[in-house]
Amino acid sequence: MAADRVCILAWLRRSAEVLHEQRDYLTTLDAAIGDADHGINMDRGFTAVMDKLPSVAEADIGTILKTVGTTLVSTVGGASGPLYGTAFLRAGTALAGRQELQPADIVTGLEAALEGIKARGHAQVGEKTMVDALSPAVEALKVAVASGESLEEALYAAGAAAEAGMQATIPLVATKGRASYLGERSADHQDPGATSVTLLLRAALNGK
Numbered sequence: 001m002a003a004d005r006v007c008i009l010a011w012l013r014r015s016a017e018v019l020h021e022q023r024d025y026l027t028t029l030d031a032a033i034g035d036a037d038h039g040i041n042m043d044r045g046f047t048a049v050m051d052k053l054p055s056v057a058e059a060d061i062g063t064i065l066k067t068v069g070t071t072l073v074s075t076v077g078g079a080s081g082p083l084y085g086t087a088f089l090r091a092g093t094a095l096a097g098r099q100e101l102q103p104a105d106i107v108t109g110l111e112a113a114l115e116g117i118k119a120r121g122h123a124q125v126g127e128k129t130m131v132d133a134l135s136p137a138v139e140a141l142k143v144a145v146a147s148g149e150s151l152e153e154a155l156y157a158a159g160a161a162a163e164a165g166m167q168a169t170i171p172l173v174a175t176k177g178r179a180s181y182l183g184e185r186s187a188d189h190q191d192p193g194a195t196s197v198t199l200l201l202r203a204a205l206n207g208k
């Protein structure tokens, strides 16, 4: 099974819906260790993405993803705008000109997204950020695709790995981003960015 442009647009639409539904949840998580705006930021960004998508509906997948990136950079304040923006820009660049993605291409896109976030934010696994969800998700996707699992199974594995990584942020002390200002007091809270990463990956399977 491959993912065409229509699948990518449907994923983005579902992501916008989920982020809107989970806006208060993400904001509550950010209230504990940040400044209570992560849900607001993500909802604002993806609402702007939805407004922008009709202008690239006929474009290739790389162009669509790059448009998401530039829209997030220009509409989302805070750390998450440039980080997610860079992720989508890098994925779009890696998948330039593509009309259809095979499972291995989705690995390529997600790896590029992770590298973009790491390059921009300088975070490694274990620093209580979105990297803690995305990094194990990329690994799980890679393993599943290499062992010949279907795209649906591979995405399911990626979502499950992201969720485990998200849960694993709870005991961590943050050493990057706003939560790091709290030092030890950032422990015992789930990272908002790791949570939004998990929601975005889960949206690819429409909640499965």
Ligand code: ADP
Pocket (backbone or CB within 6 Å): 030, 034, 035, 037, 038, 041, 042, 077, 078, 079, 080, 081, 083, 117, 120, 121, 122, 123, 128, 129, 130, 131, 176, 177, 178, 179, 191, 192, 193, 194
């Ligand atoms: P801000 O922290 O500027 O208010 P958001 O609240 O929208 O921005 O996003 C916070 C999330 O951004 C955090 O939960 C964390 O996952 C992520 N984050 C912050 N700094 C970094 C970084 N340097 N690298 C990776 N992710 C980061």
Ligand code: MG
Pocket (backbone or CB within 6 Å): 030, 034, 035, 036, 037, 038, 078, 178
């Ligand atoms: Mg915040």
